[in-house]
Amino acid sequence: MSWWLGGVFYALVVLAVFFLSGSLPPSYLLATLALAGGALIFRSAIDSQFKKTGLSATLEALEKMGRDEDIGGIYLEGEWAPLGEAVRRTAGFTVERLRDLQEEKSKLETILAHMVDGVVLFSARKRVLLLNPAAEGILGVGREMIGARGLELYRHLPLDEALDRVLASGVGTTLEVRLYHPGEKDLQVFLSPVRGGDEGKPSGVLLVLRDVSQERAVEKMRREFVADVTHELQTPLTSILGYVETLQEGVEDAATRERFLGVVQVEAKRLSRLLDDLLDLSRIQAGVLSYRQDLLDLGATVRDVAGRFRPRAEQDGRCLELHLPDEPLPVRGDADRLGQVLWNLLVNADKYTPAGGGIRVRVGKDGPWATVAVEDDGVGIPAEELPRIFDRFYRVDKGRSRQSGGTGLGLPIARGIVEAHGGRVEARSKVGKGSEFIVRLPLHKEEQSG
């Protein structure tokens, strides 16, 4: 029952009590009854008008709109019809706009979530308003940084000062920074002002972070490579030029002249070897060297190379032992390139082993690997140098390596070739006792399962 019906009922009860107690004349009761009847008729007339026009539905729809609920259809008749139409159109337009905005928002969120570059949006007071997953990864932070100060986020004073400058000037800028948390990183940072603040000032700054650590590392490697090569080429060239100038000035003694010419020849050969090795290494590292994929018996390949090397070792007074398995060891690969690996290891074993010492080559099997171990009784390698001997131009004893014609590229070339065959090479050594280089190559599949 609505409030007004309750009111009328209550008034009637009170009047009836007064009437029954005799304090009111019957005309009062009649007048009251007429009044209540009139009110009832008036109310039902309004209700029917509302129902007829659908105005109540319109009001309900407007309330729903306010609550962001689906409003369904609104149909008004007669003089209310234009109002109904206007509300319907406004509602339709608003719903459409909301849908568009929602769509735009989810598009932007998808783009931000999948960007490789980090994106951070700062307010005019340098508080983090937004950061995408890439930015979280680059800076090693999480969602909790929303609302934090810029400096807490990147911990880099020059970057913070750049942010201040962009906020003050409204002009974007780019800078490169090195961050140390979490881990060392080189970042290219693009700062752009966000328009719309007071008095033409930016309302914030958008930061785009690009991780350029890899590019910078490659550039550094390239610079170091050029410096290393220049240095390596300079030594024999200086020597050649020196002797040639002396010869040009005239050397009376024929024997001395022959000796000088001999040095020029040795240095020129060294240069040629260096260039060959450099070319090989750069092709191996660039992955442009093509390898045959023949099915080989590793034992036979090793026997072949060791056979060619034996006279050289014996001539230098070293004994070369070869231990081969009874069974063939099938591996897929390039016999010439694998032969080059073994040759380089044998040359080293020979170079760094005093006359009278021994070199042992063992071919075998270790789980899924076919192995070749080259062991010598040579000078050995200090433990702290072992991790670096596969680096380009790294030599434990520069003088000794150069004197014996080394280029400092034999081991990096060997490692490159072995790795291109899906294998690994490692070294063990004891100073004064000798060294052992072990090459592992994947056994051909049938052999592995057998």
Ligand code: ADP
């Ligand atoms: P290099 O032309 O100087 O021999 P490598 O790349 O072949 O260059 O070897 C790098 C360095 O590793 C050598 O200069 C040497 O110091 C050390 N080394 C390699 N093999 C042996 C070995 N069998 N015994 C001792 N030292 C070795």
